[in-house]
Amino acid sequence: xxxxxxxxxxxxxxxxxxxxxxxxxxxxxxxxxxxxxxxxxxxxxxxxxxxxxxxxxxxxxxxxxxxxxxxxxxxxxxxxxxxxxxxxxxxxxxxxxxxxxxxxxxxxxxxxxxxxxxxxxxxxxxxxxxxxxxxxxxxxxxxxxxxxxxxxxxxxxxxxxxxxxxxxxxxxxxxxxxxxxxxxxxxxxxxxxxxxxxxxxxxxxxxxxxxxxxxxxxxxxxxxxxxxxxxxxxxxxxxxxxxxxxxxxxxxxxxxxxxxxxxxxxxxxxxxxxxxxxxxxxxxxxxxxxxxxxxxxxxxxxxxxxxxxxxxxxxxxxxxxxxxxxxxxxxxxxxxxxxxxxxxxxxxxxxxxxxxxxxxxxxxxxxxxxxxxxxxxxxxxxxxxxxx
Numbered sequence: 001x002x003x004x005x006x007x008x009x010x011x012x013x014x015x016x017x018x019x020x021x022x023x024x025x026x027x028x029x030x031x032x033x034x035x036x037x038x039x040x041x042x043x044x045x046x047x048x049x050x051x052x053x054x055x056x057x058x059x060x061x062x063x064x065x066x067x068x069x070x071x072x073x074x075x076x077x078x079x080x081x082x083x084x085x086x087x088x089x090x091x092x093x094x095x096x097x098x099x100x101x102x103x104x105x106x107x108x109x110x111x112x113x114x115x116x117x118x119x120x121x122x123x124x125x126x127x128x129x130x131x132x133x134x135x136x137x138x139x140x141x142x143x144x145x146x147x148x149x150x151x152x153x154x155x156x157x158x159x160x161x162x163x164x165x166x167x168x169x170x171x172x173x174x175x176x177x178x179x180x181x182x183x184x185x186x187x188x189x190x191x192x193x194x195x196x197x198x199x200x201x202x203x204x205x206x207x208x209x210x211x212x213x214x215x216x217x218x219x220x221x222x223x224x225x226x227x228x229x230x231x232x233x234x235x236x237x238x239x240x241x242x243x244x245x246x247x248x249x250x251x252x253x254x255x256x257x258x259x260x261x262x263x264x265x266x267x268x269x270x271x272x273x274x275x276x277x278x279x280x281x282x283x284x285x286x287x288x289x290x291x292x293x294x295x296x297x298x299x300x301x302x303x304x305x306x307x308x309x310x311x312x313x314x315x316x317x318x319x320x321x322x323x324x325x326x327x328x329x330x331x332x333x334x335x336x337x338x339x340x341x342x343x344x345x346x347x348x349x350x351x352x353x354x355x356x357x358x359x360x361x362x363x364x365x366x367x368x369x370x371x372x373x374x375x376x377x378x379x380x381x382x383x384x385x386x387x388x
Contacts, residue, residue, distance in 0.1 A: 001231065002102040002115070003137040003145035004122055006081065007154040009098035010038035012132040013077050014067045025064035029054045033328070034245040037069055041154055071242075071266070074098075075273065080130045088118060091231045099149075101142050103231035119157045140165060141227035147176055165225055170197030177222050184211055184219075199223040240276065242266040243331030249288045251326040257314055263332040264310035268303075271334055275341065277302035278334030281309050283316040286329035293320065302338050309334065 006012065010028040015021045025043035029036050036057050039048045046061035057064070078097040085092045088111070091103035104118050111118065119136040126134045137148025139160040147169070152158035160168055174196055175185050187210055193199045199207070200223035208216030221227065242263045250256055271277060282296040295316040303309065313332050 001139055001142050001145040002104055002119060003149040004100055004102065005135050005149045006098035007133045007135055008038055008040050010069060010074055011040045013073050015040065016131040017073065021065055025061050027057055027064045027066050028069050029066055030069060031245055031247050033247060077130050077132065081126055084122065084125045084129060091233050093231045093233055101231045116157065116159045123157065142229050143178060143222050143227040144169065146178065169225060170195065170200060172196045174199050177219055179215060179218055187211055196223045239333050239335045239337065240267055240270045241331060241333030243284060243329060245329045249326035249328050256317060256327060256330060259330050260313045260317060260332060261310045263330065264306045264313060267332050267334050268306040268309055271304040275339055276337045277304045277340050279336035279338065281312040282333040282335055283313050284331035285320065285327055287325040288328050289325060304340065
């Protein structure tokens with residue numbers, strides 16, 4: 001099993017696009033009131049981490065270059081990376097845009113290679129083709145391979161021989177295991193369990209009393225090197241969406257409608273790139289006091305059209321009624337996804353020959369050639385930009 005993880009993915013893509021940033025502390029973030037999406041290792045030395053509030057990141061690393069995210073660039077880079085993986089083995093299980101599991105056991109004879117050599121080949125091809133670096137973990141199981149890739153960072157390979165697996169695994173802190181978050185880590189530490197080896201030696205029934213039946217069984221198995229999960233290629237995506245934390249809280253409904261349209265455009269563009277349509281539209285609203293509300297509605301038929309997603313999201317927002325507070329964050333998400341090829345179009349007698357979908361596909365082509373701002377709905381022209 002291989003686990004391949006891009007190094008500081010978003011930030012690395014931004015540095016690739018702006019070479020003068022190489023070697024500098026770079027933070028990719030969505031505005032001054034948002035959170036850190038990615039940071040180079042130079043920024044991490046100052047304590048900057050993903051999901052950290054931007055305000056704190058600026059205090060920790062005032063000399064950093066703060067860059068707005070460019071999601072189409074990241075999607076393109078991800079497709080290029082995954083294509084490299086699939087050229088080696090069809091057994092590729094993407095976990096996100098920037099990481100995946102690979103089962104190369106069946107490809108080794110065809111490639112006349114070893115797992116470590118395949119890992120080095122992947123690193124070289126990703127760097128040469130995509131212009132970014134990655135780290136690769138090689139091990140008997142998925143869980144150990146993921147741990148190994150983390151230990152190999154940045155830009156390295158770690159192979160875990162079967163003979164050394166238990167020694168390496170048991171020396172790690174319990175937080176290295178998937179499923180041990182901050183709360184579970186505190187519970188385990190309170191019972192004197194700080195290493196994986198200590199956890200592995202604990203009776204499973206006692207462990208289940210501390211952290212729950214399912215979690216206890218899961219952690220006990222991983223701590224003892226038991227993980228029979230196979231690589232599952234091409235697992236279907238559950239949802240696609242976009243959200244924005246505003247530079248200043250927004251109370252004006254007209255402005256919120258404009259931002260919903262912008263988010264609907266981003267969401268449906270991603271659906272069309274992936275050949276997907278959505279049966280359900282979900283709305284996320286976070287108020288100034290951080291109260292968060294979500295609402296969703298299932299459509300009559302699956303769609304990848306921005307206008308249809310926008311109309312549904314707008315209705316959901318308006319149905320919330322008067323708001324006592326301004327809005328801090330707005331999000332649109334497409335759920336219950338199906339592939340476009342499986343959708344049967346329902347034709348209407350009065351439908352125009354060319355409709356919204358054709359117009360948006362044409363706009364996709366123009367944006368791919370001339371940039372995201374090449375063509376936009378008139379509603380989004382000339383209005384205030386509240387996203388920063």
